[in-house]
Amino acid sequence: MSTTRLLLLGVVRIFQPAYGYQLRRELMTWNVQAWANINPGSIYTGLRTLAKHGYLLELEQDGAHRPGRTSYKLTTDGETEYFSLLRGMLWTVDGFHPDKMQAALAFMWSLRRDEVVDALEARISQLEAWLKSGPYSERQIREDPGTPNHVVEMFRITTARDRGELEWTRQFHERVRAGDYAFAGEPADWEPYPGMVTHWGEIPDPPANQR
Template sequence: MSTTRLLLLGVVRIFQPAYGYQLRRELITWDVQDWANINPGSIYTGLRTLAKHGYLQELDEESGQRPGRTSYKLTADGETEYFSLLRGMLWTVDSFHPDKMQAALAFLWSLRRDEVLAALEARITQVESWLKAEPFSERQILEAPATPNHVVEMFRISTARDKGELEWTREFRQRVADGAYSFAGEPADWEPYPGMVTHWREIPDRSGDGPDRSAD
């Protein structure tokens, strides 16, 4: 649920005010149905739920005598929740839910570079500590007479994933340290295609604050 919430709040934040069909179309291009377990049809329900909880504001567009379309934008609580979720997923490794970091990667540009570097260093430390403990977990299983030895493979497959996570995080951190990508307070490092909303070019000067239009 937290991954879905971050994705919905984050994509609304990019396009706001944005219509449900627009957000659904955007998220489908991210293949969220494959890695985040989000049913495209449930996106509308998720938006209404976030609005009910006070994280989104519904804006009704008048259309003559017909019901108008509903668009959404973040409330102050929604902005706070967005950064809380983003930071939680960035700073904490959850090996059994890789979709959390996948979602966080989509919105890292909302944070300053120094925070991203610090968080990646924290992730490296977390995974390194797990890998140090792994041999002792294996030994405990192998020495327990009532535990089938094949259970150790459950730990070994987790170890393989953790090693991959550690290798990628170290390399990613180095790329960020070397100046790759754009983060809050920096000029955007790419140009949206014609007709795309300009929000993608507006990187906030400070996390959660107004846009820096120096890239325009």
């Protein structure tokens, strides 16, 4: 649910104000139905739910409230929630929900470089600690007569994923430190097609607190 919320708030923030069908079409190009387990038909419902909770402002065309013809923009609360979710997913490793880091990568550019560097260092520390404690957890599983022997392989596959993520995080951390990619307040390192992004690399002003 938190991944879906970040994706919806983030894509609205990029295109705002934008119609529901435009947001749905964009998210489908990200293949979110595969890695974030988002049903394409639920995107309109998610947008309306975020508007109901005050995170999005609905702008109806000619007073018509139709899924594809209502445009959205972030409210002040929506901007706050966006950054709260983004930072939570970036700073905290959740090995059982890799979709959270995948979503954070999609919007990491809206943070400043120094914060991203520190967050990646925090992730490295978390992963190193988990891997260091791994042998002891495995020993406990193997020595417990009430635990089936195959359970240790369930633990090992999780450890293998953590080890792979640690290797990638170290390499990504070095690339970011070396100046790769563009972050908030820096010149864009790519050229969006016309009409796609209007504030890439900028730190936008807080939105008006409209509901």
